Amino acid sequence: MGKKTWIIATESRRLGGIVAAARRVSDSVSIAAVGSSDLASEVASYGADRVVAFVASDDVPVEPLGPCVAEFIAADGTDIALSNDSGSARCILGAVAGAIGAAVVGNAQALSLDGDNVVADNLIANAKAIEAVSAPRMACIYTGPDDDRIEGSAAAIECAPVPSIEDRAIGFEEATGTGLATASRVVGVGMGLATRDNLPLIDALADAMGAELACTLPCCDDMRWYPSERVLGSSHNTASPDLYIAVGISGSPNHTSGFRDAKTAVAVNNDPDAEIFNCCKYGIVGDLFDVVPALTEAFK
Ligand SMILES: Cc1cc2nc3c(=O)[nH]c(=O)nc-3n(C[C@H](O)[C@H](O)[C@H](O)COP(=O)(O)OP(=O)(O)OC[C@H]3O[C@@H](n4cnc5c(N)ncnc54)[C@H](O)[C@@H]3O)c2cc1C
Structure with missing residues (x-):
């Protein structure tokens, strides 16, 4: 098999499904936990081989760590990068895709291998069709089924050096609730x-x-x-x-x-x-x- 996968996690949502999808095509699955140190501890129990924490303090948005995460992952020689569809994870995934020269897939439901290529089933056409995208290197936003986390012992957490970020949140405002999710x-x-x-x-x-x-x-x-x-x-x-x-x-x-x-x-x-x-x-x-x-x- 031989593929190496990195998962960008800025939260644990859908992580069970992402790790399971990665396992089907990879020998080695690592998680880059980008956020608080609590996040790294949380994701360590999701069945990855390796967890690397890119720790940002609470008043720092995680997106500026994208180049640093991308450089780290590219230096590790990865073939596949995955994330969920959160805005922050997608932003960092984009930096990783650029660094490893990967094809980008926006709605991956499942992964498989075809020789040396990774094949992503990408949901298209108003969710009515699936196209198979095939490339040796792939960066995917995974929106497929969410599996339970793989049982096993928690991975040891390594800490990556991160640059000091000058951009800080200077205040937080409640989002004006749109009520869209529940509107009739x-x-x-x-x-x-x-x-x-x-x-x-x-x-x-x-x-x-x-x-x-x-x-x-x-x-x-x-x-x-x-x-x-x-x-x-x-x-x-x-x-x-x-x-x-x-x-x-x-x-x-x-x-x-x-x-x-x-x-x-x-x-x-x-x-x-x-x-x-x-x-x-x-x-x-x-x-x-x-x-x-x-x-x-x-x-x-
Ligand atoms: C990666 C990616 C993600 C995206 N995500 C989203 C997303 O989450 N949500 C989203 O909405 N888009 C998204 N887009 C953009 C999306 O692809 C379309 O470009 C966008 O939805 C088009 O917006 P629109 O229909 O308002 O504009 P247009 O495509 O310009 O359509 C305007 C319509 O108005 C009609 N019209 C013009 N004048 C009149 C009139 N006087 N009376 C009646 N009708 C009139 C025209 O016939 C036309 O059909 C995304 C694009 C990309 C690349």
């Missing part, structure tokens, strides 16, 4: 809204419906209309409301996977061929600037 009605905003000035149109609809607001990634990252807590999709949040209304959203699988479990989804889009119509029970083909005020009146 959600209105999703897409780039079809075109400018910030048009957002009151959506506020009025959400008010009339008693709905939470969600958005697509560019409405957050590019336009800064909403904070990331409101982004629905593969790399952010999920919602399973009774009713989801997607307004001016094209229907990229990266977004639609975020409302996969909605009981009824409705799309408003002026392009009759928009992909979003394939993911919704009802489609309204029309200009949102006509349709949304009419819906608002109807809900009132």
